[in-house]
Amino acid sequence: MSSNLRIGGLASGLDIDQMVSDLMKVQRMKVDKIKQNKQIAEWQRDDYRDINNSLRSLRDNVFNMKLQGTYLVKKASSSNESIVKATATSSAVPGNYTLKVISLASTAKLNSSEDVAFNKDATNLKDQLSLSYGGIIKFKVNGSKEIEVDVDNETIDSLISKINAAKMSDDKTSAGVTAFFDKTINRMFVFSSSTGANQKIDFDAVAGFETQINELFGDKLKLDKNGDPVDGFDWGSEVTGTNAEFVFNGVTVTTQTSNQFSLAGINFTLTGTSTTETVNINVTNDTDAVFNSIKSFIDLYNATLDKINSKLSEERYRDYLPLTDEQREQLSDDQEKKWEEKAKSGLLKNDSLLSGIVSKMRSTMTSLVSGVSNSKYDTLAEIGIKTLSYSEKGKLYIDETKLKEALAADPKAVMELFTNSSDTYSNKGLAVRLYDELTNAINTIKDKAGSSSGYSLVDNSILGKKISGLDKEIASWQDRLKTIENSYWKKFTALEKAINQMNSQSAWLAQQFGGKA
Numbered sequence: 001m002s003s004n005l006r007i008g009g010l011a012s013g014l015d016i017d018q019m020v021s022d023l024m025k026v027q028r029m030k031v032d033k034i035k036q037n038k039q040i041a042e043w044q045r046d047d048y049r050d051i052n053n054s055l056r057s058l059r060d061n062v063f064n065m066k067l068q069g070t071y072l073v074k075k076a077s078s079s080n081e082s083i084v085k086a087t088a089t090s091s092a093v094p095g096n097y098t099l100k101v102i103s104l105a106s107t108a109k110l111n112s113s114e115d116v117a118f119n120k121d122a123t124n125l126k127d128q129l130s131l132s133y134g135g136i137i138k139f140k141v142n143g144s145k146e147i148e149v150d151v152d153n154e155t156i157d158s159l160i161s162k163i164n165a166a167k168m169s170d171d172k173t174s175a176g177v178t179a180f181f182d183k184t185i186n187r188m189f190v191f192s193s194s195t196g197a198n199q200k201i202d203f204d205a206v207a208g209f210e211t212q213i214n215e216l217f218g219d220k221l222k223l224d225k226n227g228d229p230v231d232g233f234d235w236g237s238e239v240t241g242t243n244a245e246f247v248f249n250g251v252t253v254t255t256q257t258s259n260q261f262s263l264a265g266i267n268f269t270l271t272g273t274s275t276t277e278t279v280n281i282n283v284t285n286d287t288d289a290v291f292n293s294i295k296s297f298i299d300l301y302n303a304t305l306d307k308i309n310s311k312l313s314e315e316r317y318r319d320y321l322p323l324t325d326e327q328r329e330q331l332s333d334d335q336e337k338k339w340e341e342k343a344k345s346g347l348l349k350n351d352s353l354l355s356g357i358v359s360k361m362r363s364t365m366t367s368l369v370s371g372v373s374n375s376k377y378d379t380l381a382e383i384g385i386k387t388l389s390y391s392e393k394g395k396l397y398i399d400e401t402k403l404k405e406a407l408a409a410d411p412k413a414v415m416e417l418f419t420n421s422s423d424t425y426s427n428k429g430l431a432v433r434l435y436d437e438l439t440n441a442i443n444t445i446k447d448k449a450g451s452s453s454g455y456s457l458v459d460n461s462i463l464g465k466k467i468s469g470l471d472k473e474i475a476s477w478q479d480r481l482k483t484i485e486n487s488y489w490k491k492f493t494a495l496e497k498a499i500n501q502m503n504s505q506s507a508w509l510a511q512q513f514g515g516k517a
Helices: 016-065 125-129 156-164 210-220 287-313 325-329 333-344 352-365 400-409 411-419 430-449 462-516
Strands: 074-078 084-088 095-103 107-112 136-141 147-150 177-182 187-195 203-205 244-248 251-256 260-263 266-270 279-285
Touching: 016 287, 016 430, 016 462, 084 279, 095 266, 125 156, 136 210, 147 156, 156 177, 203 210, 287 352, 287 400, 287 411, 352 430, 400 411, 411 430, 430 462
Parallel strands: none
Antiparallel strands: 074 084, 074 279, 084 266, 095 244, 095 279, 107 187, 136 147, 136 203, 177 187, 244 251, 260 266
16 A cells, blocks of 8 residues: 555544554564574675685695695806806706806897988988988898888888888788987997897898998998998898807807706806806705795694684674664664674684584694605604694694704605605695695585685575575565555554544534534
8 A cells, every 4th residue: 555545643643653663663673683694694604705715825825835846946056147147947956067158149230330420300211311312112121021111201210110010921920120220329220139140130122122222221321240330331241140159067058049048957147258267056955945935834824724713713792693774873883893893703603614624634734644755754743843732723833943954854755745646645745635625625615605706696505595595585575564564554544544434423423412402
C-alpha cells in the first residue's frame, strides 16, 4: 500500500508513524543479524586471504631456496679493475686465472678529419655545406634500403636522422649505424652500433649519384677512415671495427667481438689494455651470499609463522558484533574504529585449518633429511638453525657462527639439506618439502576463502558460497520487510477508519439525542 493512502492517527490520536517504526525495528533486527553474520564471514575471508598472500610470498622465497644455484654462488676479484672487471656465475670453478689485455674491441668509426665549413645561418643542406649541386641525392648505408635527401629542402639534421633510421630490405633490421653532427666543433661522427670486426660502416652511392655523394661525405663533411688530414681523405671504402685481443691463462684469444664476454663461467668486462701487466682473477665460493639467502629465508619464515600464530591466539570479543547502520550513526569516528577493531579480533582464534598449516610447517623444518652426502649436516639444527623454546611456537634462531662454519666446511651438504630432489619423502630437501606443504596450504585456504587475485568472477569457496547465501537471504528479507510494513499500515489504517466511523456515529447519536431534548 503506498504511503499517500496511509492515515496517520488523526482519528485515534495515536502516533502511528512512530508505532510502525518501532514495530519495524523489531523486524529489522532479524536482517541486521544476517548482515552481521555476513560481515563476520567477509572479515574471516579477508583474514584468510591476507595469510594466503603471506604464504605465497614465503613460497616464492622457498622456490629459490630449493634451487642449487642459490647455494653455488661464486665471487670473483680482479687485481686491476682498470684493465678488467670480473664476476663469477654458479658454474665457475674456484681458482686463480690470468688475463692480459692486448687490445679492446672497438666500433667501426668514420669521423670528420678536420673542421667542416658549415654555415649555421643557412636553412638547407646545400647552403649549409656549400654544395655545388641541388635536388635529391640517393645513397645506402651498410646495404640498407635507399636513403633520399633533398639538399634544397632538408638540413644536416635531416641527413643525420635518415642515416640513424636506415633499415635493411626487411624494413625491420637496423643498418647498425649511429651518426651525429656537432655544431660546436663542426664535425661529423659516425660509428657502428656494436663492437667487433664484423661491424662496418659502408656508405654507397646509388648509381648515378656517385659524384654528389663523394662531394657530400668526402669533400664537404671530410669523413676519413683514419681521421688523418695529412695523408688526404680516404673515402668510399668500407670501415670495420675490431675484435678484442687478450691472453687468457696463456691462450691468445682474438675472436671476441665485445669487451663483455664469458669464459669458464666468469663474466669479464675489459676496461683497459696493458701488454706488460697480467691481471689475476681469483674465483671463490661466496659463502656470505649463501648465508644471506638462508638468513632472509629464515626471517621470512619466522614472520609468516608469527603472523599465523598471532591470528590463532588473538583475543575474541564476542560482545562486540559488527555495527548496524543505526549503531554506527550513534558513534564518533574514533569510537567506531575502536569498536570495529574489537569486532574483527579473534575471528580465526584456534582455527583448525591454520593450526594444521602451522603444525606442518614446524614439523617440516625440524625433520631429518636422509639423502645428504654428509650425515653431519642432515638437520637444520646441525647447521646452527633451531627452535629455543616451546613457548615461541616454532620460531627459528640462527647461530651465525655455526652456520658459516658449515657453509665453509661442506657447502655441498648444506645445499643438499635444502635442495635434494627425490621420490622418497625422507630424502627430499627441506626447501623441497616446505614448498610442497605451502602449495597444499595455499590451495586449502583458497578452497576455504577464495582468491584475492581478482581473476575469478565467481567465488565458489566455502566462505564465498556462505556470503552469497547470506546476500540472497538479506534480499529476501528486504522484500518481506516491505510487505510487513505495508501490512502494519493497512491494519492501522483500517483501525483509523473504524474509529473515524465510530466517532461519526457517536456524533450523529449525540446530535439525535440532543435534538430530542
